[in-house]
Amino acid sequence: MxxxxxxxxxxxxxxxxxxxxxxxxxxxxxIISPWELAIALAENAMDNGVKLFLNSVVQSIHKENSVFTVKTATSVFRSKIIINAAGVQAAKINDMIARPAFKIxxxxxxxxxxxxxxxxxxxxxxxxxxxxxxxxxxxxxxxxxxxxxxxxxxxxxxxxxxxxxxxxxxxxxxxxxxxxxxxxxxxxxxxxxxxxxxxDTGDFIIAESPDVKGFINVAGIKSPGLSASPAIAELVVELVDGILPSLKPNTDFIAHRRKAYHFAELSNAEKTALINIDPRYARIVCRCENITEGEIVDAIHRNAGATTVDGIKRRVRPGMGRCQGGFCMPRVMEILARELNRDMASILKDRPGSQIITGTTKTNSVVEYEEATIA
Ligand SMILES: Cc1cc2nc3c(=O)[nH]c(=O)nc-3n(C[C@H](O)[C@H](O)[C@H](O)COP(=O)(O)OP(=O)(O)OC[C@H]3O[C@@H](n4cnc5c(N)ncnc54)[C@H](O)[C@@H]3O)c2cc1C
Structure with missing residues (x-):
């Protein structure tokens, strides 16, 4: 300083x-792009064998014979360790299994x-x-x-x-x-x-619960939690190591993720080479940010890939520009529907319930009306 x-x-x-x-x-x-950091880490975790369950709200946690059972609406998970990193919901998760120890x-x-x-x-x-x-x-x-x-x-x-x-x-x-x-x-x-x-305790809470062995709170991660996240992760590794010392580092760990192309940032020669490999990089979908169809398709098919319009926006930026998606959103929806083999009407903006299309206004069937009589 x-x-x-x-x-x-x-x-x-x-x-x-x-x-x-x-x-x-x-x-x-x-400065960094917070979404790109979080998404890159999720993708890298999956590249290294982690399974990602989105839209899976934890509903209950129980422990029996040193094994936790975590239930969501659709699944049951079993584990020897739980890491509670639920942001503003972290106290609710803690209170499902441990004595209330903090408020968020x-x-x-x-x-x-x-x-x-x-x-x-x-x-x-x-x-x-x-x-x-x-x-x-x-x-x-x-x-x-x-x-x-x-x-x-x-x-x-x-x-x-x-x-x-x-x-x-x-x-x-x-x-x-x-x-x-x-x-x-x-x-x-x-x-x-x-x-x-x-x-309400004032500082980050990064510790094993005093009354439930194997339950680690990573809670109250207020600002600057993003900057602190690499150091927090190291601390959590130490805690996990203390609870399950038999765990060994993954010697096959993949440290880098597959390169993503940002078309607008390439030289003309690089652009030409990329288009020759995949012509979808020649189709500009977002005019404000110059984002191509190739980038959007790639963002869908990577590990931790995008499934919603905002998921695409946070990964490759169509909708981040001046028109805020006014031009490109229908095209992004078409690409999502095509690549995920889904109906356009099921494509969400973001979280469950954020439907963009509510129904069709035109059909192929002809409806005949009686001519109105003007008296
Ligand atoms: C306005 C603002 C400005 C900030 N500025 C900075 C800054 O300049 N620098 C900096 O370093 N940090 C900053 N931060 C802080 C940073 O964003 C946070 O520290 C960080 O996002 C916390 O990460 P987290 O993983 O603990 O929580 P979150 O990112 O909130 O993640 C919690 C996750 O848990 C999930 N979840 C919650 N309940 C459940 C449940 N029942 N079942 C399943 N999943 C659940 C949520 O869906 C979410 O995905 C800022 C934050 C804000 C709001």
Whole structure:
């Protein structure tokens, strides 16, 4: 960390509020795409033999003779160890098998996403001094060239309250304008909210339950849980090792996943070569982000592949651009339906219940009506 003066700050960030007289500069800070990280890790886990069960809500946990039984609506799982990493739901999962030991308070954070044409305004992650509720409102470029402004930090009673609010967004806007007086909010292309899992114990809870051997809580992983996740994983490995020392590292571990092509980032020669191998890379589906059919098909057929419109959006970005999917969403749905051999009407936006098509408006059958008589 380094203290920088006003001149250095203005060299880094020419559009910073002139009232800012200096800053604390963290050279090693970085930005990532959170979805791409999580999806890459899930894919790599599957490449190494992990089985993924989506849409499987844990309903009960029991333990008998050192073996846990976990039930979902459709399946029963048995295991010697359980790792509870259920985010804002982690206390509910803990309470299914262990004495209540902590509460999770969902804390909502809301953001503005600005169009890529705003990207020149900020070059670093610009924080303000943190407050009691966290690191405060920041303005940052994203890895894909948009600008992100947010978040606020509001405790909410409902652990599904991911809606944005006028008051929350107004707070973010007012705070953001203290760092940069000319944030082009008219270039907003989306707003969103997420819930942090704030534990009432104050800090991350990464420990075996004191009353249920083999049940490990990885709970209350509030911000910066993503940055901390590699270190958290190492700690969990130590805990598992302590409980089941007979487990051995996988000597055949595959450390890298198969390369995914981002067509828009390739040189012309690389694009031509790729199209010669697979002509689906020549068909642009998303015009805003220049995403090809080839990339979408690949995202469906990888391990931990996409099955929904938002699943595709988070992996390869159609729908992340200025039109927010207005143009490409029907085409993405067609590709999903074709590749997964499913009916278009069954393709979801995201979670169960998020149908996009509710029925057909045109049929092949002819319905004859009596001519209306105008009196
Ligand atoms: C507004 C905001 C800003 C943030 N900023 C940063 C940042 O700048 N840097 C940073 O490092 N981190 C940041 N974070 C924090 C980071 O996103 C979290 O720490 C991280 O996502 C926590 O991961 P997790 O796996 O513990 O929980 P989650 O990602 O919430 O995953 C929990 C999973 O459990 C599943 N689940 C829940 N209940 C059940 C059940 N009954 N059965 C089956 N599955 C269940 C859920 O579906 C979900 O998939 C931010 C978070 C928010 C909300």
């Amino acid at each position: 380094e203290l920088i003066n006003q001149e250095q700050l203005r060299n880094f960030e020419p559009q910073i509020n002139p009232a800012a007289t200096g800053a604390l500069y963290a050279k090693t800070a970085g 308070i969902p804390r909502r954070g809301e953001y503005y996403v600005l169009d890529k044409t705003a990207s020149g305004m900020v070059h670093h992650v610009v924080f303000q001094p943190p407050g009691k509720l966290g690191k405060g409102v920041l303005i940052t470029p994203t890895v894909h060239g948009n600008v992100l402004v947010g978040p606020n930090s509001d405790s909410v009673p409902d652990d599904e309250a991911i809606e944005t609010t006028a008051a929350g967004l107004d707070y973010v806007r007012q705070k953001g304008l203290r760092s940069f007086q000319n944030i082009p909010f008219h270039k907003t292309i989306n707003i969103f909210a997420g819930l942090r899992a704030e534990p």
